[in-house]
Amino acid sequence: MADKAEFDLIKEYFTPENWRKDVVLGVGDDCALLAPPTGQQLALTVDTLVAGIHFPVETSPADIAYKSIAVGLSDLAAMGAEPAWLTLALTLPDINSDWLQSFSKSFAKTSKDYDLQLIGGDTTQGPLAITVQAMGLLEPGLSMQRGNAKPGDLIYVTGSLGDAALGLKLLLSNTSVDQEILDLCLSKLNRPVPRINFARAAAKHCSCAIDISDGLAADLGHILDASQCSAEIYLDKLPVSRQLEKYYTNPDHGKLEVDWKLVLAGGDDYELCMTLPEEQSAALVSLAESMALSLTRIGRVGSTNGLQILDENRQPFILDKSGYEHFDNNG
Amino acid sequence: MADKAEFDLIKEYFTPENWRKDVVLGVGDDCALLAPPTGQQLALTVDTLVAGIHFPVETSPADIAYKSIAVGLSDLAAMGAEPAWLTLALTLPDINSDWLQSFSKSFAKTSKDYDLQLIGGDTTQGPLAITVQAMGLLEPGLSMQRGNAKPGDLIYVTGSLGDAALGLKLLLSNTSVDQEILDLCLSKLNRPVPRINFARAAAKHCSCAIDISDGLAADLGHILDASQCSAEIYLDKLPVSRQLEKYYTNPDHGKLEVDWKLVLAGGDDYELCMTLPEEQSAALVSLAESMALSLTRIGRVGSTNGLQILDENRQPFILDKSGYEHFDNNG
Known part of the structure; x- marks a missing residue:
C-alpha cells in the first residue's frame, strides 16, 4: 500500500x-x-x-x-x-x-x-x-430524558416537520418546483439547525425531550415506550412550513393536501419533540418566543398506551409506516 | 427497507x-x-x-x-x-x-x-x-505521553515483537508449521493482551510511552518526533518469542535468521514501548518482574534526530519500510 x-x-x-x-x-x-x-x-x-x-x-x-x-x-x-x-x-x-x-x-x-x-x-x-x-x-438533574413524560403533559415540537424529507424526494425525483420551495427543503435536508441554545434553556422547565431523526411518529413513540404512556396528536396542529404547504397545494404535484405520511415519518427533521406539564408550558412558550423559534403544541400525553393520530374530523389517521427506515439505530 | x-x-x-x-x-x-x-x-x-x-x-x-x-x-x-x-x-x-x-x-x-x-x-x-x-x-500528572522522552533515557519494550505479523503471514500463505508456532502467532494476532495493569502501575515511574500498533520502528519514531530526540536500538536486543525464532531457524522456511523487518515493522504487536531515565529503570524492571511480564531494554534515546538501528556488529541496519501500511491513522 x-x-x-x-x-x-x-x-x-x-x-x-x-x-x-x-x-x-x-x-x-x-x-x-x-x-x-x-x-x-x-x-x-x-x-x-x-x-x-x-x-x-x-x-x-x-x-x-x-x-x-x-x-x-x-x-x-x-x-x-x-x-x-x-x-x-x-x-x-x-x-x-x-x-x-x-x-x-x-x-x-x-x-x-x-x-x-x-x-x-x-x-x-x-x-x-x-x-x-x-x-x-x-448540570446533574437538568437532563431531558425519554422516560420522563407523564399523563396530562402537553406535547410540543420546534420548527416545522417534513421539509427535509420533501427535499430528499425532490432531489431523487428531479421534480421542477419553485426555487423558494427547493431552497428551504434542501437547506433543512443538508443544513439542519440543532436546537442547542433553546434546549439548554428549556431543560430548566422541561424534563422530557427527543430529537426527531426518524420522524415524529417513531420518535414520539420512543418517548411513549420509555415513559409507558399514550398520546394523542392532531394532524391539523402539526407545524409545516409555508413552502411545504405551497408544494402540496399545487395541483401539478398530484394532490391537494399535505402528505401527512411524509410529515410524520419522513425523518431527518432534527427538531425537538418535548413534553411537559401544562403549568410549565407558558415558560417554554415564552422562551421560544424570546428566541424567535417556532414552537407548536401538537397534542397531549395520556395514561394508556400507543400513539393516536387524529385528523381534522378527529377521526384516527392510520400511518402505514412508522418511521424512515434507514437501517439505523441511535443508541 | x-x-x-x-x-x-x-x-x-x-x-x-x-x-x-x-x-x-x-x-x-x-x-x-x-x-x-x-x-x-x-x-x-x-x-x-x-x-x-x-x-x-x-x-x-x-x-x-x-x-x-x-x-x-x-x-x-x-x-x-x-x-x-x-x-x-x-x-x-x-x-x-x-x-x-x-x-x-x-x-x-x-x-x-x-x-x-x-x-x-x-x-x-x-x-x-x-x-x-x-x-x-x-490522575492529572500521571499520563504517559509521546513527547516526554529525554536524551539519555533507556528504551524498553514489553512482551515480544513480530508474532502477530508472522501469524498474519502464516494465515495468508497457508504455510505448514509446528502447531505451537501457529498457536502463539494466531493468539498474538487475534487476541493481543493490552498491558493495562502494568501500564497503570508503570505510569508512576515513567512519563513516556506509546503502544506498538504500526511496528516498533514507526511507533518509536512517533516518540522521537514528538520529543525531538534520536534513538539507537539494537537488533540483538529486540525481544522475539521462542516460537518466532524457531520458525526462522528452520531451513524449510527459507532463511536462517530472524526476519527483522517483520519484527520492526510488521505491526499489530500491541505491546508498549516506553522510555525513562536510567535511575528510574530499576523500579520499572522490578514492577514487570512482579507481574511476570517480559520487559526488555532495547536501546537509548539520544540528542540528535532519527532512529538508528544497529545489527550485531553495531553496523546500521537499513529498514526499507517503516511501518505496516494499512491506510490507518490513530489520532
Missing part, C-alpha cells in the same frame, strides 16, 4: 487549534486527555452517516461535514447538554485532496461555531462513511 | 447491565450520561477496524469483537489510563443473527473483563467495519 505519511489524514487535515481550556491533550497522541469541569455530567452520542443511505452520494463534502456534526449536536440538544468535544472516524474510498479540504474546512467551521473541539480521530479506507461521537456537559 | 425494529441492534444485542456507578444513563436515550469522578482526567481513543484491511475476512466474530476492544485498551494503556466506558459504531453487510450473537457475546465478555461499560452505539449497513471509542480515567 501507499506510504503511511500520505494517510496521516487526521493530523494533516483535521488538527484544530486547541481553544478549549478543558482539553489537556488534543489530536496526536495515543489518547486525547480532557479535564472536565467538576460536578458536571457528560453526555455522549455516536452516529454513523453512510453515503447513499443517510445522504445522497452527490451531497457536497461541506454539507456532509456539517450534517455529520449537526446530527450529534441534535442528540446533545435533546438531552439539554452544552457541546464540548468530538471525535471523527472517517472511512474514505480514496484520498481526494479537494474533497478532504472542503470537508475538513466545513468540519472545522461547524465544530468551532458550536464550541465543539475535535480531540481525536481515525481514518480508514472503504466506502464513504462518517462516524462522529459528540460529547457535552450538563 | 425492512422494519425498523429488526435493526434496533445495539439495544437488542448490546444493552449491557449497568454495573458502573458512574454511568447515570446507558444505552437507549439520545445520549448516554456519565458522572465522572471529581479530579480525574479523561483519556479517549477511537479506532476503526475494517474487514480485509485490519483483519482477514475469515476472522471469527468473537476474535473481531475482542480485538476491536483490545486495540482501544492498548491506547488507554499507553497513556496509563484506567478503562471506564466505550461506544460501538458497527457497520454490517447484513443481519446475520449467528454472527451477531457471537460478536456481541465476546464484546460483552471482553468489556466486562476490563471494566469497560458499553454506553452507546450506532449500527449501519455497509461493508463490515467496527469503530470503538474507548474512554478511561487517570
Whole structure:
C-alpha cells in the first residue's frame, strides 16, 4: 500500500487549534486527555452517516461535514447538554485532496461555531462513511430524558416537520418546483439547525425531550415506550412550513393536501419533540418566543398506551409506516 | 427497507447491565450520561477496524469483537489510563443473527473483563467495519505521553515483537508449521493482551510511552518526533518469542535468521514501548518482574534526530519500510 505519511489524514487535515481550556491533550497522541469541569455530567452520542443511505452520494463534502456534526449536536440538544468535544472516524474510498479540504474546512467551521473541539480521530479506507461521537456537559438533574413524560403533559415540537424529507424526494425525483420551495427543503435536508441554545434553556422547565431523526411518529413513540404512556396528536396542529404547504397545494404535484405520511415519518427533521406539564408550558412558550423559534403544541400525553393520530374530523389517521427506515439505530 | 425494529441492534444485542456507578444513563436515550469522578482526567481513543484491511475476512466474530476492544485498551494503556466506558459504531453487510450473537457475546465478555461499560452505539449497513471509542480515567500528572522522552533515557519494550505479523503471514500463505508456532502467532494476532495493569502501575515511574500498533520502528519514531530526540536500538536486543525464532531457524522456511523487518515493522504487536531515565529503570524492571511480564531494554534515546538501528556488529541496519501500511491513522 501507499506510504503511511500520505494517510496521516487526521493530523494533516483535521488538527484544530486547541481553544478549549478543558482539553489537556488534543489530536496526536495515543489518547486525547480532557479535564472536565467538576460536578458536571457528560453526555455522549455516536452516529454513523453512510453515503447513499443517510445522504445522497452527490451531497457536497461541506454539507456532509456539517450534517455529520449537526446530527450529534441534535442528540446533545435533546438531552439539554452544552457541546464540548468530538471525535471523527472517517472511512474514505480514496484520498481526494479537494474533497478532504472542503470537508475538513466545513468540519472545522461547524465544530468551532458550536464550541465543539475535535480531540481525536481515525481514518480508514472503504466506502464513504462518517462516524462522529459528540460529547457535552450538563448540570446533574437538568437532563431531558425519554422516560420522563407523564399523563396530562402537553406535547410540543420546534420548527416545522417534513421539509427535509420533501427535499430528499425532490432531489431523487428531479421534480421542477419553485426555487423558494427547493431552497428551504434542501437547506433543512443538508443544513439542519440543532436546537442547542433553546434546549439548554428549556431543560430548566422541561424534563422530557427527543430529537426527531426518524420522524415524529417513531420518535414520539420512543418517548411513549420509555415513559409507558399514550398520546394523542392532531394532524391539523402539526407545524409545516409555508413552502411545504405551497408544494402540496399545487395541483401539478398530484394532490391537494399535505402528505401527512411524509410529515410524520419522513425523518431527518432534527427538531425537538418535548413534553411537559401544562403549568410549565407558558415558560417554554415564552422562551421560544424570546428566541424567535417556532414552537407548536401538537397534542397531549395520556395514561394508556400507543400513539393516536387524529385528523381534522378527529377521526384516527392510520400511518402505514412508522418511521424512515434507514437501517439505523441511535443508541 | 425492512422494519425498523429488526435493526434496533445495539439495544437488542448490546444493552449491557449497568454495573458502573458512574454511568447515570446507558444505552437507549439520545445520549448516554456519565458522572465522572471529581479530579480525574479523561483519556479517549477511537479506532476503526475494517474487514480485509485490519483483519482477514475469515476472522471469527468473537476474535473481531475482542480485538476491536483490545486495540482501544492498548491506547488507554499507553497513556496509563484506567478503562471506564466505550461506544460501538458497527457497520454490517447484513443481519446475520449467528454472527451477531457471537460478536456481541465476546464484546460483552471482553468489556466486562476490563471494566469497560458499553454506553452507546450506532449500527449501519455497509461493508463490515467496527469503530470503538474507548474512554478511561487517570490522575492529572500521571499520563504517559509521546513527547516526554529525554536524551539519555533507556528504551524498553514489553512482551515480544513480530508474532502477530508472522501469524498474519502464516494465515495468508497457508504455510505448514509446528502447531505451537501457529498457536502463539494466531493468539498474538487475534487476541493481543493490552498491558493495562502494568501500564497503570508503570505510569508512576515513567512519563513516556506509546503502544506498538504500526511496528516498533514507526511507533518509536512517533516518540522521537514528538520529543525531538534520536534513538539507537539494537537488533540483538529486540525481544522475539521462542516460537518466532524457531520458525526462522528452520531451513524449510527459507532463511536462517530472524526476519527483522517483520519484527520492526510488521505491526499489530500491541505491546508498549516506553522510555525513562536510567535511575528510574530499576523500579520499572522490578514492577514487570512482579507481574511476570517480559520487559526488555532495547536501546537509548539520544540528542540528535532519527532512529538508528544497529545489527550485531553495531553496523546500521537499513529498514526499507517503516511501518505496516494499512491506510490507518490513530489520532
